[in-house]
Amino acid sequence: MNVREETISKINQLPEELVGEVNNFVSFLLMKHDRENWQLWDLFSEGKNLAESDFSDYLSNLEEYEERLARREIQW
Missing domain, CATH: 1.20.5 (Single alpha-helices involved in coiled-coils or other helix-helix interfaces)
Incomplete structure (x- = not known):
C-alpha cells in the first residue's frame, strides 16, 4: 500500500466531523503549494x-x- 492509499484508508476510518477538518487541511496544503x-x-x-x-x-x-x-x- 502506498502513502496515498494509506492516507485514504485512514480518512475512511474517521468520523464525519473530522473528515471536514482533513478536507480543510488538504485545501490549505493545495493553496500553500499554489x-x-x-x-x-x-x-x-x-x-x-x-x-x-x-x-x-x-x-x-x-x-x-x-x-x-x-x-x-x-x-x-
Missing part, C-alpha cells in the same frame, strides 16, 4: 492581523478621546 494563491492568502492574513491589531487600540483611543472631551481639553 504560489499565486499562497501570496494572496499571505496578503489577506497580513491585512487581517493589521486590522485586528488596530481595532484593539481603537477602544482605548476612544476612551481617552472621550475623557479629554469631558475635561474640556479638546472640543468636538
